[in-house]
Amino acid sequence: MTGTLEQAIRKWYPSLSKGQQKVADYLMKHQEKSAFLTASELGKEAGTSETTVIRVSYVLGFRGYSAMQKMIREDLLDQGEADGEEEMDVFQRVMKEEQEIYERLPSQLDMEDAKKAVEGPAFGGPGVYRKSGKFLRSRVLAVLFPAPLERGSFAVATSGCTRRRLE
Numbered sequence: 001m002t003g004t005l006e007q008a009i010r011k012w013y014p015s016l017s018k019g020q021q022k023v024a025d026y027l028m029k030h031q032e033k034s035a036f037l038t039a040s041e042l043g044k045e046a047g048t049s050e051t052t053v054i055r056v057s058y059v060l061g062f063r064g065y066s067a068m069q070k071m072i073r074e075d076l077l078d079q080g081e082a083d084g085e086e087e088m089d090v091f092q093r094v095m096k097e098e099q100e101i102y103e104r105l106p107s108q109l110d111m112e113d114a115k116k117a118v119e120g121p122a123f124g125g126p127g128v129y130r131k132s133g134k135f136l137r138s139r140v141l142a143v144l145f146p147a148p149l150e151r152g153s154f155a156v157a158t159s160g161c162t163r164r165r166l167e
Contacts, residue, residue, distance in 0.1 A: 004071075004075050004078075005027065005031070005060070005068070005071050005072055005075055006028065006075075008060040008061060009024045009027065009028060009060065012024075012059055012060055012061075015059070016056065016059060017052075019048045019049075019052045020048075020052055020055060020056045020059065022046045022047050022048050022052075023042065023043070023046045023048055023052055023053050023056045024056060025046070026042065026045060026046035027042075027056075027072070030045070031072060031075065031076065032076060033045075034069075034072055035069065035072045035073045035076055035094075035097070036094075036097035036098070036100070036101060038050075038101070039053040039054055039065040040053075040108075053065060056068075073094065
C-alpha cells in the first residue's frame with residue numbers, strides 16, 4: 001500500500017460502518033498512541049471491539065492489523081524526520097513502547113493456561129526435539145515470569161543471548 005494511513009482513511013471512510021468509523025477517527029486523532037496499542041487495546045480506546053479494528057485494517061487495504069500498525073509507525077518516523085526529530089530519539093521511543101507492551105503481556109494472560117502451555121509438547125514434550133523445546137520453554141518462562149534482580153547481580157539467559165546488570 002502506498003501513501004499514508006491518513007490518505008487510506010480519507011479514501012475509505014465513507015464506506016466504513018459506524019464502528020469502523022470510530023476506529024478510523026481514533027487513528028486520525030491519536031496516531032502516535034495507536035502505533036503502540038494492540039488491536040484489543042485500540043478497540044477499547046475507540047469504543048469498539050478488536051474484531052472491528054482488524055476489519056478496518058482489511059478495508060484500508062492491509063493484510064492485517066500488524067501491517068496497518070507498521071504503516072502507522074512508518075508514518076510517525078517520516079513525520080519525525082520531517083520535523084527534524086533525531087532518528088535515534090524515535091527509535092528509543094519505539095523501543096520503550098515495545099518494552100511496555102511486553103511488560104503488560106503477563107497481565108493479559110491467564111497464567112495457569114500459560115504454565116500449561118509451557119509444559120505441553122511444543123516445549124519439549126514427546127515428539128519434539130528436546131533441546132529446542134527446552135530453550136523455547138526457558139525463553140517463554142523468562143518473559144512471563146522474570147526473576148527480580150538485586151542490585152549488582154546479573155541475569156543471564158540460558159543461551160547466553162541476554163546479560164543484564166542492575167545498577
